[in-house]
Amino acid sequence: MTPTITAFERSPDGGKGLARDTRVRWALEEVGQPYEVRLVSFPAMKEPAHLALHPFGQIPTYEEGNLALFETGAIVFHIAQRHAGLLPKEADARARAITWMFAALSTVEPPILDLSTAKTIEAGEPWARDRLPLVVDRIRVRLGQLSARLGEADWLEGAFSAGDLLMVSVLLRLRMSGILDEYPNLAAYVARGEARPAYRRAFAAQLAINAPAG
């Protein structure tokens, strides 16, 4: 059965691939699962029909027969469970790869999202300029630790996994800031992710919706 995901009718990033549907598209492309997309406007995201699918009024969602899921990490995990290619088969290696899924979303992404908030929602506040260095320093702490762990490896835990998919997606949010370039092995890690054919297909698919008509 072909799953249906939701995506922004018009992504706030204008097609840079940072909307979270790109992560789900990437996972589906990695495992070779075709999918359909339903676009949702910002007003519709807060209406009862969408809130029934996603209690926090966001995208993406995932529908497959009678199953409806929300929350990007859970959707990527579901895809990785149902198909080969995104998680190791051996139990311990699988648990370690899943650890990186949670680490990407719970430990590495929150300070990065704080930077987005500081630069957008709080950009006009009187404290915006003075507070920014604190926010950036918190990101640097995490990136320093992640860089030390990754070392010269290609991926976080053996072969490419759903943990890398989410970690690369999280780190991609930093490219515009220049912070990622302070950690050459992380910049190279992100570049390896972006070079994967599945990522390129996912990126192109979201760009086709979000790019300004030429």
Next chain:
Amino acid sequence: MTPTITAFERSPDGGKGLARDTRVRWALEEVGQPYEVRLVSFPAMKEPAHLALHPFGQIPTYEEGNLALFETGAIVFHIAQRHAGLLPKEADARARAITWMFAALSTVEPPILDLSTAKTIEAGEPWARDRLPLVVDRIRVRLGQLSARLGEADWLEGAFSAGDLLMVSVLLRLRMSGILDEYPNLAAYVARGEARPAYRRAFAAQLAINAPAG
């Protein structure tokens, strides 16, 4: 094989149960798995031996034979996978319960942690007082949505699951603030979690380490 977890030698919360080892203890108590605890000092958390276990220099970690895990969500998930009692057996129900695990840690907890940061690390900053209402409002948005979804149900998705365990643990961080009491169904939900015998055993175990000697 008896697993070993790590916990703070002295928790910053003085035994209120907010340190993340309580979540892992709770999961182990729910499934009836005995465990051992190794206490780690703040300086030791940043030393190579601990960083080899936990790249971000935090607690808890989980060691079981040759398997070493970090990241609370991943550890709770591992326990739930290996034992009955924390995730439904039926595939779709299981995927929905896992969704709430990610939702607790990725969507509900970050704004709550921002409040902790605003009240501690940033408490002495010149913007502290003026910024606080923004931080609290972001929490209210999430709690309002969560409250609407929970409604009059006891748990988020049928029977108690690892999703509830993590969501209750996340919401417990708010009790001192009084914000939780603005949502009576969420306050009752948290109280149901705390009333579970497994939670009470987990809480007592961390308290025995952290309570000031009488």
